[in-house]
Amino acid sequence: MPNSVKENSVKNKISEDLQKAKTEGQLRTERIREIVKLAVSQAVSEIKEGSVEIRSIVREAVSTVIDNLQDRGQETKEEITASIEGAIEGISSVRRQAIAKTQSEVEQLQAQIDGEEKALQGQIDSALMDIEETGSSRSTEIKSAINSAVSSVKDSEEVSSMRKRYAQLQTQLSVLQANLAARYGARYEEVQRHLDSAKTWYDQTKAQAEVGETPRLNQKQVEFEQKMGEAGAALARGEQRVKQLLKELWHSVRNGDAS
Known part of the structure; x- marks a missing residue:
């Protein structure tokens, strides 16, 4: 028309x-x-x-x-x-209708990612278990070597990096959902729930990144935590600036400042 x-x-x-x-x-x-x-x-x-x-x-x-x-x-x-x-x-x-649809798609994507992550971890664990079983009939020395090798793989940088990337993605999704909820008039409880979820996943990311910490990384972590705290406090006080703080937090986590 x-x-x-x-x-x-x-x-x-x-x-x-x-x-x-x-x-x-x-x-x-x-x-x-x-x-x-x-x-x-x-x-x-x-x-x-x-x-x-x-x-x-x-x-x-x-x-x-x-x-x-x-x-x-x-x-x-x-x-x-x-x-x-x-x-x-x-x-x-x-x-708002379009955003509600988008948010639903984000939640479905998050559930799909979660399922894929669990499936991948299950496949890795099963493969390592099979390897351990192959050593059950071997000599004590070989069995010990296999078990030691399996333990090393479980604690390897690649596996740790995979878990870290997953936690980072979940942090981003949670911050995005907090932004959508705040921008389109959702209740305080819903926005806070997404922020709490982002904090949980961020803490997991931080724990897995501690080995490779640098002064620059530490500074970015402090900045991210400050933004997270400011957004939560502003939300609790019902301040109008919470949307701007959440927007800044989203840019921060999207650009990798939380990693």
Whole structure:
């Protein structure tokens, strides 16, 4: 549907609903907000891409409300504010649905990764167990050598690195989920749960990285922990800046600062 058609559709929808509300004596700020929200939400849901188009729809929606208020000689700040809030909520409601779908996909990916990790670890453990069993009928000296070799492999840098990379990925996923939850209005408990999960996986990553610690790595770990603490504290206090802190935390963990 072309831009002009969508804009006219929004304009007509809002004008009709406003007129109906006037007739019923229900033209209050809450009603104006809801009228604009529904009209914008419907129009935006039909748009595949294009922020310019969305901006045009929002502009037309707010202008329509202003025009209707001018017609009756009652253009107030509260009613204009309500129209703007309704337009923003209309955009957000559609995007929240998309984000909810994305978050569900992230959770499915996390479950899949977890399953693959456990399967891989199980295969490695089974293979090492089979190797140990091959030495059961050998001499004590050979058996001891096999057991020692198996133990060395279990504690090897490659296996440790694999577990570390997995923990890093889980940390990133948890921080991403905390960002999504905070940005799209989830409850405090959900955001905090994702942060706690990120902290748990980060601690595992840190423990596996201690052998190769360097001053630069230590500094990055301190910075990451500070950001994690600030985000949690801001969330507990209900501060608006929690979204910015979580965004910084996400950039930090995505760029490898937590490793």
